[in-house]
Amino acid sequence: MALSVAIVGSGPAGFYTADSLLKADPECRIDIIDRLPTPYGLIRFGVAPDHEKTKNVMRGFARTASDDRVHFYGDVDIGEALSLDELREMYDAVVLAVGAAHDRRLGIPGEDKAGVVGSASFVNWYNAHPDFVDRTPDLDTSSVVIIGAGNVAIDVARVLVKTPAEMAATDLPDYAARPIHGAPISDVYMVARRGPVEAKFTNVELREMGHLEQCVPQVAAADLPAEVTGEMSPRDRRVREKNLETLRAFSEREADEMPKRVHFVFFASPVEILGGEHVEAVRFERTRVENGRAVGTGEHYEIACGLVVAAVGYLSLPVDGAPFDHKQGVVVNEEGRVGPGLYAVGWIKRGPTGVIGTNKPDGRDAAQQIIDDLGAGGGKPGREGLEALLRARGRRWVDLEDWQRIEAAEIAAAAEGAPRRKLYRHEDFLAVLDEQRAAG
Ligand code: NAP
Numbered sequence: 001m002a003l004s005v006a007i008v009g010s011g012p013a014g015f016y017t018a019d020s021l022l023k024a025d026p027e028c029r030i031d032i033i034d035r036l037p038t039p040y041g042l043i044r045f046g047v048a049p050d051h052e053k054t055k056n057v058m059r060g061f062a063r064t065a066s067d068d069r070v071h072f073y074g075d076v077d078i079g080e081a082l083s084l085d086e087l088r089e090m091y092d093a094v095v096l097a098v099g100a101a102h103d104r105r106l107g108i109p110g111e112d113k114a115g116v117v118g119s120a121s122f123v124n125w126y127n128a129h130p131d132f133v134d135r136t137p138d139l140d141t142s143s144v145v146i147i148g149a150g151n152v153a154i155d156v157a158r159v160l161v162k163t164p165a166e167m168a169a170t171d172l173p174d175y176a177a178r179p180i181h182g183a184p185i186s187d188v189y190m191v192a193r194r195g196p197v198e199a200k201f202t203n204v205e206l207r208e209m210g211h212l213e214q215c216v217p218q219v220a221a222a223d224l225p226a227e228v229t230g231e232m233s234p235r236d237r238r239v240r241e242k243n244l245e246t247l248r249a250f251s252e253r254e255a256d257e258m259p260k261r262v263h264f265v266f267f268a269s270p271v272e273i274l275g276g277e278h279v280e281a282v283r284f285e286r287t288r289v290e291n292g293r294a295v296g297t298g299e300h301y302e303i304a305c306g307l308v309v310a311a312v313g314y315l316s317l318p319v320d321g322a323p324f325d326h327k328q329g330v331v332v333n334e335e336g337r338v339g340p341g342l343y344a345v346g347w348i349k350r351g352p353t354g355v356i357g358t359n360k361p362d363g364r365d366a367a368q369q370i371i372d373d374l375g376a377g378g379g380k381p382g383r384e385g386l387e388a389l390l391r392a393r394g395r396r397w398v399d400l401e402d403w404q405r406i407e408a409a410e411i412a413a414a415a416e417g418a419p420r421r422k423l424y425r426h427e428d429f430l431a432v433l434d435e436q437r438a439a440g
Helices: 012-024 041-045 052-066 084-090 119-126 151-161 174-182 203-208 234-251 356-374 383-392 400-412 426-439
Strands: 004-008 029-033 070-073 093-096 116-118 143-147 187-191 215-219 260-265 268-275 279-290 293-304 307-310 337-339 342-344
Touching: 004 012, 004 084, 012 029, 012 041, 012 052, 012 356, 029 383, 041 052, 052 070, 052 400, 070 383, 070 400, 084 093, 084 383, 093 356, 116 119, 119 151, 119 174, 119 307, 143 151, 143 293, 151 187, 151 203, 151 260, 203 234, 215 234, 268 293, 279 307, 342 356, 400 426
Parallel strands: 004 029, 004 093, 029 070, 093 342, 116 307, 143 187, 143 307, 187 260, 215 260
Antiparallel strands: 268 279, 279 293, 337 342
């Protein structure tokens, strides 16, 4: 009998696992389950709206989803519609690919004040994630502090300072474009607790900040070392050298060249969010880097702001029915194996680092482990069991054809030049499906 595999989560890690499984066992049957009606996870809700090219991987995922051996079950929340244990009873193997969609906290006083948001919430908000569309941040400020020096910090800064024209050919939803473009933001401070050499952003993303229509990058030349020193891989050294070169060019730009500025601030660790109920400033301790670590110097200063975005990494939440390592923020696993017939891939396996392609080897490893552990034959009911159970519970799900209807409706509604106008209300998804069902 064909092996039945359920993959929970339809982001890159889930789809790369499905790809690898189809190659490793051409007879297998794969069901990709997502709690949302739309597939692609981080590609839809994490990648910045103005990075449409990065979303091209969706085309490959769409081909995988259209394979006869693969079914999509959207709007099915494991833990709510059915439990992980029930799923494991129905499938020979279950792969957890649920990612890390939540905010890591700063852990400093004042971070619960109004006007302090995590980058996961903020990015999900401007990317029309159904759970976040109503969490409109207060953008009525001239000054924003972004804490962190990774690619997410850069994404957030860029989306905040780009002009309506620069965002016109994107899928930034209207409800986010209005407050962002109407905001009086003139200065965005991106603050790193370590130095420019230790910053996590990649060079293409950093360079992009030098080519904005209305915003000039600023950095203090005194913060830039003459060269990259220390032990690291040749690849890392190249990225860091390029970053230094880019930052050196930024240090020569004039502050009044443009109406807006993004300031790259290094060697500053946040110690407190100041203000009354609403944030008014962030207090930082100046640092120096010793053996790669930020060490406080005892000198403090403040940056006034009306919005703080903490872009200090994402967080996975525990999955009911799977062991969880709260310290590492991952499902307890041995190279991806969680328990009999249970596997993990992507950020829930190894934490929130790496780019989209970093998930490919996870998928390959999980496919190989499944074949090694279970052979090519299965015996569990798989999708027949799942559909019977969902029907018995009166649950409707979004299948591939339904998703394709939603996608067609989003493309048809797009403004000129934009790729799509995302739907985000549950009732709107269902309305599209009901309309099409009635018409068909
Ligand atoms: P990240 O790359 O890990 O960066 C997190 C930043 O937050 C680091 O600068 C880190 O500083 C800082 N930080 C962490 N805890 C802090 C604290 N308590 N106080 C002050 N600063 C703190 O994470 P990310 O930006 O969320 O990105 C996640 C992954 O997605 C990355 O692998 C990233 O490359 C990828 N991504 C890629 C793209 C793209 O390719 N365009 C776009 C978005 C995201 P330390 O280094 O000192 O810890």
